[in-house]
Amino acid sequence: MVGxxxxxxxxxxxxxxxxxKRIYDEWCAQCHGYEGDGKGYAENFSFPKPRDFTxxxxxxxxxxxxxxxxxxxxxxxxxxxxxxxxxxGWKRLSDKDxxxxxxxxKTFAEDAFEDMEDIEIVKVGTVPKCDERMIKLGKExxxxxxxxxxxxxxxxxxxxxxxxxxxxxxxxxxxIYPVNHTHPWEFRRGTSLKDIYITITGGIDGTPxxxxxxxxxxxxxxxIACYVRSLFLERKLGPxxxxxxxxxxxxxxxxxxxxxxxxxxxxxxxxxxxxxxxFTPVLTNVRIRGxxxxxxxxxxxxxxxxxxxxxxxxxxxxxLYLKFPQKLSEGPEKPHFVIGxxxxxxxxxRWSAAEEEAKELIAKGPDRIRYQEGSDVRVSYHYDKGLYRxxxxxxxxxxxxxxxxxxxxxxxxxxxxxxxGQEGEREPVKGTVSAWYYLILEPPTPIRVYALPxxxxxxxxxxxxxxxxxxxxx
Ligand code: HEC
Ligand code: HEC
Numbered sequence: 049m050v051g052x053x054x055x056x057x058x059x060x061x062x063x064x065x066x067x068x069k070r071i072y073d074e075w076c077a078q079c080h081g082y083e084g085d086g087k088g089y090a091e092n093f094s095f096p097k098p099r100d101f102t103x104x105x106x107x108x109x110x111x112x113x114x115x116x117x118x119x120x121x122x123x124x125x126x127x128x129x130x131x132x133x134x135x136x137g138w139k140r141l142s143d144k145d146x147x148x149x150x151x152x153x154k155t156f157a158e159d160a161f162e163d164m165e166d167i168e169i170v171k172v173g174t175v176p177k178c179d180e181r182m183i184k185l186g187k188e189x190x191x192x193x194x195x196x197x198x199x200x201x202x203x204x205x206x207x208x209x210x211x212x213x214x215x216x217x218x219x220x221x222x223x224i225y226p227v228n229h230t231h232p233w234e235f236r237r238g239t240s241l242k243d244i245y246i247t248i249t250g251g252i253d254g255t256p257x258x259x260x261x262x263x264x265x266x267x268x269x270x271x272i273a274c275y276v277r278s279l280f281l282e283r284k285l286g287p288x289x290x291x292x293x294x295x296x297x298x299x300x301x302x303x304x305x306x307x308x309x310x311x312x313x314x315x316x317x318x319x320x321x322x323x324x325x326x327f328t329p330v331l332t333n334v335r336i337r338g339x340x341x342x343x344x345x346x347x348x349x350x351x352x353x354x355x356x357x358x359x360x361x362x363x364x365x366x367x368l369y370l371k372f373p374q375k376l377s378e379g380p381e382k383p384h385f386v387i388g389x390x391x392x393x394x395x396x397x398r399w400s401a402a403e404e405e406a407k408e409l410i411a412k413g414p415d416r417i418r419y420q421e422g423s424d425v426r427v428s429y430h431y432d433k434g435l436y437r438x439x440x441x442x443x444x445x446x447x448x449x450x451x452x453x454x455x456x457x458x459x460x461x462x463x464x465x466x467x468x469g470q471e472g473e474r475e476p477v478k479g480t481v482s483a484w485y486y487l488i489l490e491p492p493t494p495i496r497v498y499a500l501p502x503x504x505x506x507x508x509x510x511x512x513x514x515x516x517x518x519x520x521x522x
Pocket of ligand 1: 071072075076077078079080090094095096097098099105106107108109122125126130133134135136138149153236
């Protein structure tokens with residue numbers, strides 16, 4: 049009897065590999081491959097690529113560099129997913145199912161999990177409070193002794209010089225980029241001080257991100273973690289942005305006026321509705337702000353890009369489209385958000401890193417794009433430490449019947465497309481896109497009448513959430 053109870057207990061505590069395989073084949077194999085070798089259907093539709101489990105190397109774990117992960121580490125990745133990648137979180141699976149999955153994943157590389165007795169875990173201790181002194185020390189180390197900038201870049205945007213060396217790959221031979229430290233939403237493991245400390249201490253196995261356990265003291269590693277967190281951008285999401293009236297149009301993208309006005313962050317996703325599609329986008333965010341005078345409107349767009357492409361190396365140049373409906377409608381109808389459609393034309397401001405001047409385009413779909421003669425739009429831009437800042441200026445009313453008029457107090461829909469030359473993206477559709485948002489030139493004394501009509505508001509939030517969800521999954 050005692051024996052039977054014991055048997056039942058062990059059975060209920062030991063993982064059911066068969067169950068793990070069943071769930072894996074149903075939910076994981078399309079990306080990770082039925083043999084666990086990363087060769088599922090999604091292999092070429094994902095950056096980074098799904099993990100090949102047959103090597104037995106895991107990136108996100110709490111053990112020291114070179115050691116296999118704990119079961120809990122693998123379980124956490126499955127439950128939470130990996131932000132900024134196509135690896136979704138599986139919160140709907142039960143703890144038991146996840147335990148069975150972990151047991152099954154380990155069968156793909158049994159050798160790697162043989163010596164679990166001597167495993168060493170990254171000791172975390174008490175998490176300190178970041179203060180000015182630690183952030184300053186962290187900054188010195190980040191730029192100096194620890195050489196984080198070699199890969200993560202001078203401003204932390206993941207654009208360090210080392211990343212262009214041909215051997216800068218992961219252990220599976222795939223392209224890899226260092227995480228952009230100003231974009232917390234792209235961190236795979238997590239953004240808490242403790243997560244960052246574990247990454248610095250244990251490194252990320254299978255990638256060029258090495259462990260600093262032996263080369264830096266505990267305090268130094270916490271200080272660098274504090275500095276990394278100090279680089280985080282505060283992302284402001286929402287359906288609309290207000291442009292305020294100013295005395296003069298900013299002189300350029302670096303004019304201090306820009307630091308005083310509100311901004312809106314636009315989540316970007318790969319364009320996958322029209323051929324040629326982009327399943328491996330890198331850009332995740334564009335920040336927009338604007339101001340106007342009695343005569344003109346100025347709009348600034350900012351986004352991270354690891355390399356400036358003006359058409360060199362046989363790659364296309366970097367290009368941005370700021371897109372509006374050509375005609376404003378009273379209802380929520382708008383042109384198709386990628387590049388317009390037969391029924392509704394888009395009016396586009398185009399900037400290219402290869403050209404001095406901005407262009408105006410009228411688009412009614414990918415194969416019906418017309419460049420206007422001359423240009424009513426001025427553009428100036430600046431590229432520094434992995435950040436583009438592009439400023440457009442145009443008359444509120446150009447007098448040209450084909451051009452949209454910027455009437456203060458009116459909600460004007462806009463959307464953005466970006467084409468990153470380094471990634472082989474190209475106009476007019478193979479790039480990243482935002483959903484539709486609204487801008488309003490705020491009248492000096494705002495009146496209630498100008499509130500966003502409720503229906504329009506709800507619809508734009510709906511699309512925003514849809515893209516947002518897709519982004520989290522993408
Ligand atoms: C849509 C594609 C997709 C699906 C479906 C998917 N994964 Fe992943 N998974 C990925 C990608 C991509 C990565 C690699 C991310 C990286 O390298 O940063 C990954 C990585 C992992 C890792 C590696 C973590 C590490 O520390 O290295 C584990 C474990 C994992 N997936 C488990 C699963 C399990 C279990 C399932 C099914 C329940 C699953 N995945 C379903 C795309 C997917
Ligand atoms: C030799 C290049 C290299 C150096 C030097 C380097 N890193 Fe990294 N780092 C990477 C790469 C590559 C990744 C992305 C790994 C991935 O995508 O899985 C990364 C990722 C990270 C992450 C993201 C973890 C997450 O949750 O996604 C953090 C944080 C980080 N590094 C911090 C640092 C700090 C701090 C330093 C200096 C102490 C440093 N790195 C030095 C290459 C490097």
